[in-house]
Amino acid sequence: MFKELDPLLHSQLRLAVISLLIGLEEADFTFIKEKTGATSGNLSVQIDKLEKAKYISVVKTFKGKRPLTTCRITTEGISAFEKYVSNLKTYLNK
Amino acid sequence: MKTVESIQLIESMILEVKRDFSYNGFHFLLWGWLVMLAAVVNYILLNYVGYSNHWVGWPILMSIGGIITVVVTLRDKKSRRAQTILNRVMGQLWLTVIIGIVVVLFLMPQIGILNTYPIFVLLYGIGTFATGRIIKFTPLIIGGALCFVLAVVSAYQSFSNQLIIIALAILVSYIIPGHLLYNKYQKNV
Incomplete structure (x- = not known):
């Protein structure tokens, strides 16, 4: 039986972001x-969607004079x- | 996006992180060779030169190591754009070992130099053994275990022999595993 894939993660860039963050404590934009x-624009949009879903937390600070956006995966994000x-495995075993 | 593409994407991102954060063994090599040099210089000055301040190499070489470590750590921290939990754990573990070494240095006048070096060997062993177990790298586990044995052995030796043992301990726990880590890193990059 195929199980439905989370549409929020079944998108190339959002899945890439989550797959990166799963192995990290935190990462800069x-x-x-x-x-x-x-691209910066597309990434900003996707990070925003992941943050709204509470899959990642985003902290905006400054490093010197430059803005610094730091992302980390949340427990909800890890579960998702x-x-x-x-x-995904249910599709591969068929 | 097809399911196979999802798997490939997840795999490629995980590999990116793994490659970026694989450790090249720099600190093991730096401190390994510095401590080895300091111990050998001390042995020569004590046994062949008869210089009363035979320990002079230690403060000089350890200060050089300290400065290089601080500069490299600050540079890495500045350029670091991501952090793994493993890196933070390792950083905290070695910070604890360094604090332990400094504490023992303060104890030295009270407990005597003959009782000090076995504790250093024990501390090297703790850092190396734990690192080996955490990153699952057998040469470090063996090096750390040998340090535990050498710590006991050195406690029953003369100061001159302790210098040889400390050089041997650093060879098996830092220098050999450090070079093996470096080779492994070169192959993976």
């Missing part, structure tokens, strides 16, 4: 941008990712 190869991977 520039790090995520470099690793995912996304684990559920997504587990549901």
Whole structure:
């Protein structure tokens, strides 16, 4: 039986962001941008969606004079990712 | 997005993180060679030169190591754009070991130099063994375990022999595993 995949995670960039953050304690916006190869605009939008869903927490500060956006995965985000991977397996076993 | 693409994407991102944060063994090599050099210099000055301040290499070489470590750590911290839990755990573990070494230095006048070096070897062992267990790297686990044995052995030796034992301990716990870590890192990058 196929299990439904979380639409919030079943999107290339959002899944890439969550997959990066799952292995990290925290990461800067520039790090995520470099690793995912996304544009700043698109990444901002997707990070905002993940934050609204409480899958990640975002803290905006300054490093010197430059703005610094730091993201970390939340426990809800970890659960959602684990559920997504587990549901993904139901498609692979068929 | 197809399910296979999802799996590939997750895998590639996890590998990116793994590659970026694999440790090159820099601190083990730096401190390994510095402590080895300090112990050997001390042994030579004590046994072959007969210099009364035979310990002079320690403060000089350890200060050099301290300065290099602080500079490298600050530089890394400044350029760091992401942090793994593992990196933070390792940082805190070694900070604890360093504090332990400083505490023992303050104890030295009271407990005597002959009782001090075995404690240093024990502290090297604690840091190395725990690191090996945490990052699952057998050469560090073996090096750390050997330090535990050498700590006991050195407690029953003369000061001159303790210097040889400390050099041996640093060889098995820092230098050899440090080079193996470096080789592993070079292969992975």
